Each structure stands twice: as C-alpha cells, then as structure tokens.
Amino acid sequence: MANAKYLEDHQMYYIRERLLEMDESKWRMLQFMQFNDPVIILIVSLVTGPLAVDRFMIGDTGLGIAKLLTCGGFGIWMLIDWVIIMGITRRKNTEKLMRAIY
C-alpha cells in the first residue's frame, strides 16, 4: 500500500483484497518490484516531449517510435501526453502489479 500513489485509485480496493489472499511466497518478489513514478514521467514528458522518452520509459516502445518519428505528433500528441501521461503510467504500473499477483 506504500506504492498506492503509483497505482490507479479505482483498483486499490481490489488490489488490497488480492494481496490479502495472496500466497506468502510472492511477497518477496512484490517487495522488490519497481514502479515508474507518474510525477517523474510527467517531468520527463514536459522536458523531452517530442523525443518520446516518456513513452519509452513506461514501456510503450511502439508508440514511442511513432511519437519520435513524427516530432511528437507535430506537437499535438506531445500536448495530449502532458495531460494523460500520469494516468497512463499508473495504469501501466497497475497492469504490472496485476501480472505479478496472478
């Protein structure tokens, strides 16, 4: 739960329930799990928008290439990413956690 700020709010109850039911053997793996900080990703997005470093960092390699090749989607995609990148980062973190606890 210390990582709550990295995850999607609406999934927290479900994640908590799942963690309580979870096998003890998976705890060690979860303790060492690394998540992307949405604030850091937003700063990266603000600084290096057209270079798509934010997309590469969260694992969206294909979209990152597309964003890089189009100079940040002619700047439009870059602006949209400034708004949505924190949400996408939280979703990616949640998906990563979900894969680990199943």
Place this chain on the structure above:
Amino acid sequence: MPLTRNRFLLYLSLACIAGYIWLALISRLKPEDIGTRYDVCVIHHFAHVPCPSCGSTRSVLALIHGDLVGGFYWNPLGFVIFMVMVISPFWIAYDLLTRKSTLFRFFHLFERTLQRKWVAIPAIVLILLNWAWNIAKGV
C-alpha cells in the same frame, strides 16, 4: 484505455490518413519553404535546433519521386516512415477483411524485440548519430 487490436488499427489508419493529407498539403509548397516557413517541429521552432526526425517529410517526398539518395540525405528515418505508409494500409485491410490480428501481433513482437538491450542500445546510438548529423546538416 489499453491498446486493443481494433483501437490499434484505428489509430494506425488515422495516422496514415493524417500522413497522406500532410504529404498532399506539403507537396504543394515550394521545397525551400518546407521545414523553414512551415515548421511543425516544436524543438526546431523554439530552440532552432533540429530534432532527430526533422527532414522526414522531405525525405518521404524525395522517396516518392524515386530519389533514394535524397531520401537518405534528408533523413534516413524517412525510409521507415515511407515503408509504414506504403505497407500498413494493405496490412490493415488484410486484417480487417480476414478478421485476423497479424499486424497487432507484429507490433507487439516489434515492441518486445526493441526492448531487448542488444537491440535498444544500437537503436538509441543510431538515433543520436542521426540527430547529430541533422544538427550538422542544419536541416
């Protein structure tokens, strides 16, 4: 929203249509105005330094006219964009007609391959070299 097969095909179709419209509009301009008077790159516009992809439009236009050397000179990444713009409409149509996900699976395979260190590091180095060449050329 997670990237599903249908959403991926929709985004790629829209990107291709936008690309074709962009090429149709830009090809009516004088060649010397492209990238100078009509500049869509944020980095180039504000910092007056070309980004790694600057010159891609001129590269694709050169490739459309069969000028491979010109295409390479303006930006080697233009080859990638040109291939995507030529191949993807047919691939999208094939996937839609046959209700298959071959392009979406290829996209995931491409992503996984590019995330491997032995592919990612040379790719980053090539992009940086291309960026340095762009700055040296003053694209």
